[in-house]
Amino acid sequence: MTPTIIGAGRVGSALAKIARTAPLSRGQSWAKAQPGPLIVCTRNNDLAGVIEATPQARRADLVFIQNGMIEPLLQDHGLLQNTQALVYFAVSAVGEDPVDGGGTVVSGPWAQEFQSLLGQASLGCTVVDPHSFRLQMVEKLLWNCVFGLLCQRHNASVGALVRDHGAEIRSLSEELQGVAERALELELSPGVAERLCAYSMKIADYQGAVKELPWRNGWFLKQESSPLHAQWLAELGVQ
Numbered sequence: 001m002t003p004t005i006i007g008a009g010r011v012g013s014a015l016a017k018i019a020r021t022a023p024l025s026r027g028q029s030w031a032k033a034q035p036g037p038l039i040v041c042t043r044n045n046d047l048a049g050v051i052e053a054t055p056q057a058r059r060a061d062l063v064f065i066q067n068g069m070i071e072p073l074l075q076d077h078g079l080l081q082n083t084q085a086l087v088y089f090a091v092s093a094v095g096e097d098p099v100d101g102g103g104t105v106v107s108g109p110w111a112q113e114f115q116s117l118l119g120q121a122s123l124g125c126t127v128v129d130p131h132s133f134r135l136q137m138v139e140k141l142l143w144n145c146v147f148g149l150l151c152q153r154h155n156a157s158v159g160a161l162v163r164d165h166g167a168e169i170r171s172l173s174e175e176l177q178g179v180a181e182r183a184l185e186l187e188l189s190p191g192v193a194e195r196l197c198a199y200s201m202k203i204a205d206y207q208g209a210v211k212e213l214p215w216r217n218g219w220f221l222k223q224e225s226s227p228l229h230a231q232w233l234a235e236l237g238v239q
């Protein structure tokens with residue numbers, strides 16, 4: 001089944017090439033798209049517009065691949081059961097092939113089709129149940145928020161942070177893990193900071209930053225103004 005790819009940016013162009021289809025750009029309608037998954041390859045800030053432009057009868061087919069906390073948005077639109085993927089391949093520019101970092105997971109009604117699409121390009125992807133997906137989504141969110149903030153705080157790569165600032169990584173991870181667990185009523189398995197550090201060492205030269213605030217660090221702040229997080233963001237002039 002050929003998927004419909006919404007968004008002709010980096011990821012959308014790469015997935016469309018794998019699916020041998022043309023991605024839909026802004027302004028093109030997918031109201032008459034063929035049956036099958038509608039893979040949304042836009043940034044988080046464009047998601048609401050994409051959902052609202054999708055005919056009600058096709059909304060269950062939307063597949064979300066965005067980083068960050070999109071649950072409140074999905075909940076507002078009654079789409080919490082939709083297919084979601086946590087993407088661990090990187091596409092650096094439109095037209096480039098994806099580079100697989102390993103660990104991509106997908107959950108939901110179109111999970112098998114998403115997995116098989118990635119498989120056509122030898123990109124790994126595991127189908128998981130919604131609860132496992134949620135736990136992994138929260139860990140990726142923690143990684144983005146903890147390492148983004150600390151990279152900016154120390155003007156350092158993620159690998160340098162692991163080497164030189166382990167105590168700050170642990171304190172901030174534990175603090176934000178607590179915020180997420182209370183807000184989402186879930187429990188992550190022990191060893192979160194160690195897993196975040198191990199992932200960082202796989203891409204040690206990457207330097208993150210505080211990005212997409214409402215979908216990442218801002219979501220934590222909205223739940224609780226926890227002390228280290230609030231203080232270090234304020235020191236960076238972000239809030």
Ligand SMILES: NC(=O)c1ccc[n+]([C@@H]2O[C@H](COP(=O)([O-])OP(=O)(O)OC[C@H]3O[C@@H](n4cnc5c(N)ncnc54)[C@H](OP(=O)(O)O)[C@@H]3O)[C@@H](O)[C@H]2O)c1
Pocket residue numbers: 006007008009010011012024025026027028041042043044046049050065066067087088089090091092
């Ligand atoms: N790049 C990666 O390696 C990577 C890896 C993991 C996850 N992701 C996630 O994947 C998502 C997409 O990332 P990206 O890097 O591909 O972003 P991108 O290069 O900025 O592409 C986003 C595309 O979506 C288009 N768009 C926005 N609103 C639209 C609409 N209503 N209808 C159709 N197209 C629309 C944009 O068009 P305009 O130019 O007109 O705005 C743009 O071409 C993000 O949430 C990102 O976090 C990316």
